Amino acid sequence: MKLVVACFAATAALAPIRTTSAAEIAPADVPYDGATIKTSLTGVPGNPEEGAKVLANRSLGNCLACHVVTPLAKEQFHGDVAPTLDGVADRWSPDDLRGIVVNAKHSLNPDSVMPGFYTLEVGINVRKDLVGKTILTAQQVEDVVAYLVTLKDAK
Ligand code: HEC
Structure with a gap:
């Protein structure tokens, strides 16, 4: 029950922000190769500092509602319903x-509670004003990926 409430809260907090540019791959055209996407969605390298902000921002990624990320420990309220991203x-x-970031239901687990951040397959009962919008922009996805690749275990 606790998990369900946490996930609902996390999903409800996600407000869509959307910009488009000509070079960007549209959500419906994302070239999945199995579970992976081998092409940048924008052709512009991701910025890890911007990515860290998206992870922590409650109206963007809100990743910390579900995931622990030790380097972002100064941000409050890390959830632990999901595996640590460390x-x-x-x-x-x-x-x-x-x-995984584009659509965890496609890449990880069809029943995942993790939102699809760059997909229009967000299920039923979508608020009318949110239809056709993704949670993150293509560039924000690239920024998040650029940050995630910095999360290596210290050896
Ligand atoms: C509502 C909770 C929730 C939110 C919000 C969420 N995730 Fe997840 N995430 C999960 C769960 C649960 C899993 C484990 C896989 C599964 O069963 O769905 C997961 C798995 C992952 C994995 C794979 C981890 C591994 O070690 O295998 C990555 C990477 C990931 N999430 C990144 C993110 C990022 C980046 C964000 C924000 C942009 C985010 N998640 C937001 C719940 C969430």
Whole structure:
């Protein structure tokens, strides 16, 4: 029950922000190769500092509602319904991570509670004003991936 409440709160806090540019791959055209996406969604390298902000921002990624990320420990209220993202770059390649962030239901687990951040397949009962919008922009996805690849376990 606690988990359900936490997930609902996390999902409800996500407000969509959307900008488009000509070079950007549209959500419906994302070229999945199995569970991974081998092509940048924008052609512009991700910025890890911007990515860290998206992870912590409650109206963008809100990743910390569910995931512990030790380097972002100064941000409050880390949830633990999901695996820690510490060392995630040792477990997944950058292309895998792009696939997971775009749509975890496609890449990880069809029943995942993790929101699909760059997909229009967000299920039923979508608020009318949110139809056709993604939670993150394509560039924000690239920024998040650029940050995730820095999360290696200290050896
Ligand atoms: C509502 C909770 C929730 C939110 C919000 C969320 N995730 Fe997740 N995430 C999960 C769960 C649960 C899993 C474990 C896989 C599964 O069963 O769905 C997961 C798995 C992952 C994995 C794979 C971890 C591993 O070690 O295998 C990555 C990477 C990831 N999430 C990144 C993110 C990022 C980046 C964000 C924010 C942009 C985010 N998640 C937001 C719940 C969430």
